[in-house]
Amino acid sequence: MKRNISGRVLVALVAVVLLIGCAAGGTVAWLVSEPAAIVNTFTIGNIDATLTETQRTYHIVPGVDIDKDPVATVVKNSEDCYLFVKIVEDNWPDFRETGSTTRKVDYAVADDWTKLEDGVYYRVVSKSADNQAFHILKDDKVTVSSSLTKVELSTVTTQPKLTFTVYAVQRSGVDTPAAAWELTK
Secondary structure, three states: HHHHHHHHHHHHHHHHHHHHHHHHHHHHHHHHHHHHHOOOOOOOOOEEEEEEOOOOOOOOOOOOOOOOEEEEEEEOOOHHHHHHEEEEOOOOOOOOOOOOOOOEHHHOOOOOOOEEEEOEEEEEEOOOOOOOOEEHHHHHHHEEOOOHHHHHHOOOOOOEEEEEEEEEOOOOOOOOOOHHHHHOO
């Protein structure tokens, strides 16, 4: 009989242990959770800009406008950007019309560019699935006054040059065109 009671106690003890194990196991199952992973994929931003022109040698002749067509292009799918053009004059003739500040050999920047500082202009360009081309000079020309004289031209000893340089700077994270221009330096 002693053995029977001990066996029953043992069986009861095993049953209680199993019951506690099942309850604890169920509780652990309720307390452990594993949500689905979140995968972040990063793409690389990019800005591409080009500068093109149909010809590069020109002749200054009194009264004859010079076709000059520099074009800055923001390549398709480039990020939102500030597009800058820097124009540098080397040995540029500074002959003036009589009684005027107008130069006899001159050009104007196209209307849709905004002057940032002397020789530097910009525009804001939004991302596009297409190439975006922007002419730099108004009417794609350099004007030459008919009052320009041979005597004035004979004083030009070094060939005049216009140099155009284009820069594109992302707009994201850059608050102003002036701050963007500083990044080009």
